[in-house]
Amino acid sequence: MSIRLFRDFVCELTNLADQGSGEAEMLGAARPMLSDLLARDTWLPDEFARPNENFYQQYLLHCDLKQRFSIVSFVWGPGQETPIHDHTVWGLLGVLRGSEVSQRYEMNEGELHETGGLEILEAGAIDAVSPTIGDIHRVRNGRPNKPSVSIHLYGGNIGAISRHAFKGDGTVKDFTSGYSLETVPNLWTR
Ligand code: FE
Numbered sequence: 001m002s003i004r005l006f007r008d009f010v011c012e013l014t015n016l017a018d019q020g021s022g023e024a025e026m027l028g029a030a031r032p033m034l035s036d037l038l039a040r041d042t043w044l045p046d047e048f049a050r051p052n053e054n055f056y057q058q059y060l061l062h063c064d065l066k067q068r069f070s071i072v073s074f075v076w077g078p079g080q081e082t083p084i085h086d087h088t089v090w091g092l093l094g095v096l097r098g099s100e101v102s103q104r105y106e107m108n109e110g111e112l113h114e115t116g117g118l119e120i121l122e123a124g125a126i127d128a129v130s131p132t133i134g135d136i137h138r139v140r141n142g143r144p145n146k147p148s149v150s151i152h153l154y155g156g157n158i159g160a161i162s163r164h165a166f167k168g169d170g171t172v173k174d175f176t177s178g179y180s181l182e183t184v185p186n187l188w189t190r
Contacts, residue, residue: 044149058177076098081141085166089154089155102118104136105166160178
C-alpha cells in the first residue's frame with residue numbers, strides 16, 4: 001500500500017493546473033498519468049473501495065484547493081448503475097478493478113439519443129467526457145457478481161457542481177451528487 005503513488009499523481013495534476021492547462025491539455029497530459037496509477041493498484045485505502053449494497057459509492061479522494069480538479073473512486077456493487085447524466089466539466093474515467101460499462105447519449109432538439117454502442121471498459125481502460133467531446137452517459141458495473149472500482153478525474157469539484165440527470169423521454173432534472181464519505185485519504189501518512 002503506497003499512498004505516495006497517489007500523492008505524486010495529485011502533485012503532477014496540480015503542476016498542470018498551475019501551468020494554466022485547459023481542457024485539451026489536461027485530458028491529454030493526465031491520461032498517461034492516470035494510466036500509470038491504474039497499472040499500480042497498491043495505493044487506494046480499503047475504506048475508499050468499499051461497496052454499499054444499495055447504492056454505488058462516490059468517494060472523494062482529493063479536491064484541488066482551487067477546485068480546478070477532483071479525483072473520485074467510484075465503487076459499483078453488482079447491478080448498480082448511474083442515471084443518464086452529464087458532467088458540465090471535462091472528465092477522465094479509468095477502471096482500477098473489474099469493469100465498467102458505458103452508454104453515451106446526446107440531446108438533439110429536446111430528445112435524447114444513444115450514440116455508439118455499449119462500451120465495455122476493463123481494468124486499465126480510460127474513457128473521457130466533456131461538453132465539447134460528448135458529456136452525457138450512463139455507467140454501470142460490468143461485473144454481474146462482484147464489485148468494480150474506477151478512478152474518475154474531473155475538471156472541477158464534481159460533487160458540488162450542479163448538473164443534469166435525464167430520463168429516457170428527455171426529461172431533465174438538476175442534481176448535485178455530493179460524496180459518499182465526509183473524509184478523504186491521508187496523503188501524508190507513511
Ligand atoms: Fe459520469
